[in-house]
Amino acid sequence: MNYVNPMKPSERMKLPRQASIEQIAEERNKNFNEVSAGLDEARALIEAARCLECKNPVCIEGCPVTIDIRTFIQLIYKKDYIGAANKIREANYLPAICGRVCPQETQCEIVCTLGKKYEPVAIGKLERFVADYEITHNLFVPPVITNHIDKKVAVVGSGPAGITCAAELAKIGYKVTIFEALHGLGGVLRYGIPEFRLPREILDTEMERVRQLGVEIYKNFVVGRTASIDELFNEWGFEAIFLGTGAGTPTFMGIPGESLSGVYSANEYLTRINLMKAYQFPDSDTPIKVGKEVAVIGGGNTAMDAVRTSLRLGAKKAYLIYRRSRKEMPAREEEVHHAEQEGVEFMMLTNPTRIIADGNNWVSGIECQKMELGEPDESGRRKPIAIKGSEFIVPVQTVIEAVGQKPNPIIQTTTDGLNVSKWGTIVVNDVQLTSREGIFAGGDLTRGGATVILAMRDGKIAAEAIHKYLSEKPDADTKVK
Amino acid sequence: MYPIVAKEILSPTITKYEIKAPFIAKKRKAGNFVMLRIVEDGERIPITLVDSDSNAGTITLIVQAIGKTTKLLATKNVGDSILDVVGPLGVPTPIELHGQVVCIGGGVGTAEVYPIARALKDAGNTIFSIVGARSKDLIILEKEMGQISKEIYVTTDDGSYGRKGIVTDPLKDLLDANKDIHAVYAIGPLPMMKAVANLTKTYGTKTLVSLNAIMVDGTGMCGGCRVSIGGKMKFACVDGPEFDAHLVDFDELIMRNRTYVDLEKIADERCKLTPSIVALAGGVK
Numbered sequence: 001m002n003y004v005n006p007m008k009p010s011e012r013m014k015l016p017r018q019a020s021i022e023q024i025a026e027e028r029n030k031n032f033n034e035v036s037a038g039l040d041e042a043r044a045l046i047e048a049a050r051c052l053e054c055k056n057p058v059c060i061e062g063c064p065v066t067i068d069i070r071t072f073i074q075l076i077y078k079k080d081y082i083g084a085a086n087k088i089r090e091a092n093y094l095p096a097i098c099g100r101v102c103p104q105e106t107q108c109e110i111v112c113t114l115g116k117k118y119e120p121v122a123i124g125k126l127e128r129f130v131a132d133y134e135i136t137h138n139l140f141v142p143p144v145i146t147n148h149i150d151k152k153v154a155v156v157g158s159g160p161a162g163i164t165c166a167a168e169l170a171k172i173g174y175k176v177t178i179f180e181a182l183h184g185l186g187g188v189l190r191y192g193i194p195e196f197r198l199p200r201e202i203l204d205t206e207m208e209r210v211r212q213l214g215v216e217i218y219k220n221f222v223v224g225r226t227a228s229i230d231e232l233f234n235e236w237g238f239e240a241i242f243l244g245t246g247a248g249t250p251t252f253m254g255i256p257g258e259s260l261s262g263v264y265s266a267n268e269y270l271t272r273i274n275l276m277k278a279y280q281f282p283d284s285d286t287p288i289k290v291g292k293e294v295a296v297i298g299g300g301n302t303a304m305d306a307v308r309t310s311l312r313l314g315a316k317k318a319y320l321i322y323r324r325s326r327k328e329m330p331a332r333e334e335e336v337h338h339a340e341q342e343g344v345e346f347m348m349l350t351n352p353t354r355i356i357a358d359g360n361n362w363v364s365g366i367e368c369q370k371m372e373l374g375e376p377d378e379s380g381r382r383k384p385i386a387i388k389g390s391e392f393i394v395p396v397q398t399v400i401e402a403v404g405q406k407p408n409p410i411i412q413t414t415t416d417g418l419n420v421s422k423w424g425t426i427v428v429n430d431v432q433l434t435s436r437e438g439i440f441a442g443g444d445l446t447r448g449g450a451t452v453i454l455a456m457r458d459g460k461i462a463a464e465a466i467h468k469y470l471s472e473k474p475d476a477d478t479k480v481k
Numbered sequence: 482m483y484p485i486v487a488k489e490i491l492s493p494t495i496t497k498y499e500i501k502a503p504f505i506a507k508k509r510k511a512g513n514f515v516m517l518r519i520v521e522d523g524e525r526i527p528i529t530l531v532d533s534d535s536n537a538g539t540i541t542l543i544v545q546a547i548g549k550t551t552k553l554l555a556t557k558n559v560g561d562s563i564l565d566v567v568g569p570l571g572v573p574t575p576i577e578l579h580g581q582v583v584c585i586g587g588g589v590g591t592a593e594v595y596p597i598a599r600a601l602k603d604a605g606n607t608i609f610s611i612v613g614a615r616s617k618d619l620i621i622l623e624k625e626m627g628q629i630s631k632e633i634y635v636t637t638d639d640g641s642y643g644r645k646g647i648v649t650d651p652l653k654d655l656l657d658a659n660k661d662i663h664a665v666y667a668i669g670p671l672p673m674m675k676a677v678a679n680l681t682k683t684y685g686t687k688t689l690v691s692l693n694a695i696m697v698d699g700t701g702m703c704g705g706c707r708v709s710i711g712g713k714m715k716f717a718c719v720d721g722p723e724f725d726a727h728l729v730d731f732d733e734l735i736m737r738n739r740t741y742v743d744l745e746k747i748a749d750e751r752c753k754l755t756p757s758i759v760a761l762a763g764g765v766k
């Protein structure tokens with residue numbers, strides 16, 4: 001194994017982990033511009049020099065799609081940024097997105113050798129750096145597709161799972177069609193994750209690159225309604241279908257007062273703002289109302305996005321109400337940190353019991369209960385238990401529930417033979433095959449709420465499995481009925 | 482893009498559109514609706530599918546211009562296109578053989594009940610229809626409803642046409658006189674549907690209403706359209722939009738639908754009124 005960096009390990013370890021250039025908290029909590037500008041070239045080069053170029057690069061095992069992290073960092077060190085971008089793209093078609101939204105601190109960076117004694121290499125920031133470099137210098141060259149296979153594959157949903165599956169299949173040479181229910185592409189990346197974390201130009205660029213692979217895209221097409229799965233097979237002539245419809249149906253807590261005006265699911269709130277651009281009202285037509293005081297319930301990325309968005313829409317106080325302690329919050333560490341910096345007030349070990357109305361059917365407050373942590377439950381997390389008589393009321397005019405989502409059942413209820421779990425997720429085997437021949441599935445639809453990179457991993461595995469399935473399938477079988 | 486292929490003005494504020502949308506045309510059933518978005522940055526709004534022609538690949542919508550989006554639609558003419566149309570959404574109306582059925586349309590709700598009445602008639606039911614509106618110029622589809630009905634009753638609030646009063650007046654007469662009416666389908670403004678529900682409850686007559694909750698996606702992904710049905714939370718876009726009228730919490734929905742009234746007014750005032758009114762009156766491009 002060759003080392004590209006002549007520095008001794010001890011010298012590399014002395015270099016400090018490089019921080020992103022960020023908008024200051026007091027300013028950014030008033031605008032929708034991206035919080036972080038990432039690393040500039042000088043910092044990226046220092047960061048790349050920190051990598052120990054391990055003989056056993058454990059970071060790669062930590063990556064759900066096994067990006068060759070060591071090699072791409074070496075290429076950065078050699079200033080071959082496009083080489084680095086292409087190296088990443090061998091494993092991950094959406095580096096500009098993953099570099100921004102992946103929880104590296106629990107994946108590649110947590111296992112990084114340097115992190116044992118020092119701070120780990122900022123792998124995510126380096127990934128973002130090369131992806132952004134390629135975009136700003138307009139250096140992307142779409143892969144040349146040499147093989148053309150005369151077989152049609154349908155991909156349902158344009159979230160990270162569907163997009164990845166479509167891109168991989170198109171690169172192999174299949175005729176791929178994406179069906180998307182909404183008018184915008186990207187799934188949660190479009191309607192859920194706000195612009196201040198993932199600018200729309202970046203998302204549009206990545207989506208356009210998938211189109212450049214020759215993938216055909218139908219928007220405004222709800223599979224199960226506009227056409228059924230069986231029609232896609234029998235009338236449209238698709239020979240395999242990948243389902244990546246996500247887990248978009250919000251759940252509510254079921255506490256009194258949820259029908260009041262001013263109560264939103266995080267999905268509705270974020271969709272109005274991100275997909276429908278309600279923050280530009282009245283220049284855009286979709287309205288949103290945000291109170292002076294806002295309570296967001298939950299501890300995941302969704303809750304964090306909703307609460308940070310509320311500050312940007314003018315809330316004077318934004319509370320994050322979570323029934324466990326900060327340690328148990330599933331959100332990315334960086335988002336929690338950013339939320340704190342921006343002035344979000346965390347109310348930990350607190351559980352809402354009732355939403356209170358004013359005289360006009362609007363929210364005027366939320367009643368909460370204090371909690372304490374008991375014994376660990378099945379998930380290993382300590383179970384929160386209510387403290388009797390600890391109720392108190394927080395005055396708020398907006399309540400946003402980010403307490404979980406489940407898969408949209410439209411396809412499951414209109415398709416025979418699909419095995420569905422009691423959580424509403426579709427059951428798949430280790431290569432993402434469902435209980436029905438020719439139908440594969442992945443992402444949040446099979447996992448419940450998970451992550452962008454796991455959705456992409458599923459899409460990739462499914463693409464390989466679909467390729468194998470269609471290669472082995474006898475042609476006589478593939479005739480359109 | 483979804484081109485408008487025909488447009489007909491039914492009343493000063495109500496217009497019928499035929500729009501090219503072949504996939505939707507093929508699958509439409511009575512009770513389905515579409516979500517449409519006319520322009521970039523526009524709102525997504527739900528509109529009932531009144532009819533479809535799968536050969537021509539067209540769908541028919543009847544829309545009352547009451548706010549920003551519906552007024553903007555009114556300015557569009559044959560040859561113009563609508564940016565996004567998605568559907569058919571919602572659970573189709575269960576079409577059963579009840580025998581005798583009353584179909585009630587209030588205002589533009591008549592457009593929504595018409596396809597249901599037709600499907601019920603095709604299934605062998607005898608239809609009594611009641612068409613109501615505030616005043617004469619808001620009465621639509623009287624002829625079409627009449628053609629499929631054994632009897633048709635028209636009411637206007639101001640008495641400018643038909644019987645003066647509201648739809649529950651002839652409904653009460655019908656229910657009193659005819660013990661064989663086994664189902665009532667009512668679509669119109671919420672207070673009207675509420676009044677119908679209250680009346681038919683006393684007769685124990687099965688009643689279905691279509692709830693016009695505020696929708697965003699129309700596919701079950703936001704929960705904005707949630708309504709209370711028999712004390713349980715349902716999403717109008719995927720569990721409905723039709724529900725058993727006797728289980729609906731109308732007061733809650735009436736309140737929820739007021740959430741954005743002030744903002745809707747701002748949006749409406751911003752959409753320069755003049756061109757849309759010109760278009761409404763004569764269809765000038």
Ligand SMILES: Cc1cc2nc3c(=O)[nH]c(=O)nc-3n(C[C@H](O)[C@H](O)[C@H](O)COP(=O)(O)OP(=O)(O)OC[C@H]3O[C@@H](n4cnc5c(N)ncnc54)[C@H](O)[C@@H]3O)c2cc1C
Pocket residue numbers: 101102103156157158159160161162179180181182185186187188189192193221222223224244245246247248270301302303305332408410411442443444445449450451452453455
């Ligand atoms: C607000 C928010 C913030 C998040 N932040 C992060 C983060 O920072 N990092 C991270 O790793 N993960 C994050 N996540 C989780 C991550 O976004 C998801 O795990 C991921 O998007 C799942 O991808 P997917 O492709 O399975 O589904 P989705 O992204 O949900 O996409 C599914 C797509 O399918 C479409 N669809 C649904 N039904 C149909 C149908 N019947 N016909 C046609 N199309 C259909 C939907 O419209 C949608 O576009 C976040 C999630 C949310 C909600």
Ligand SMILES: Cc1cc2nc3c(=O)[nH]c(=O)nc-3n(C[C@H](O)[C@H](O)[C@H](O)COP(=O)(O)OP(=O)(O)OC[C@H]3O[C@@H](n4cnc5c(N)ncnc54)[C@H](O)[C@@H]3O)c2cc1C
Pocket residue numbers: 514524525526527528529530543544545546547548549550551552589592593692693694695696697722738739742745746749
């Ligand atoms: C299932 C369903 C079917 C419908 N079918 C028809 C139809 O066939 N013809 C017709 O003329 N109208 C129909 N409507 C009503 C139509 O959607 C509203 O009139 C339209 O959204 C008003 O938009 P606007 O911008 O013009 O007016 P606005 O000024 O924005 O709103 C006027 C009123 O319309 C309602 N409304 C506003 N936005 C929405 C929204 N996104 N979703 C639902 N309601 C909203 C509110 O009660 C509001 O007070 C239907 C509604 C539903 C839910």
Ligand code: SF4
Pocket residue numbers: 050051052053054056057058059060069070073111112113114121123
């Ligand atoms: S584990 Fe860390 S130090 Fe080792 S190769 Fe990976 S990024 Fe570099």
Ligand code: FES
Pocket residue numbers: 695696697698699700701702703704705706707716717718719
């Ligand atoms: S409109 Fe979003 S769930 Fe019904």
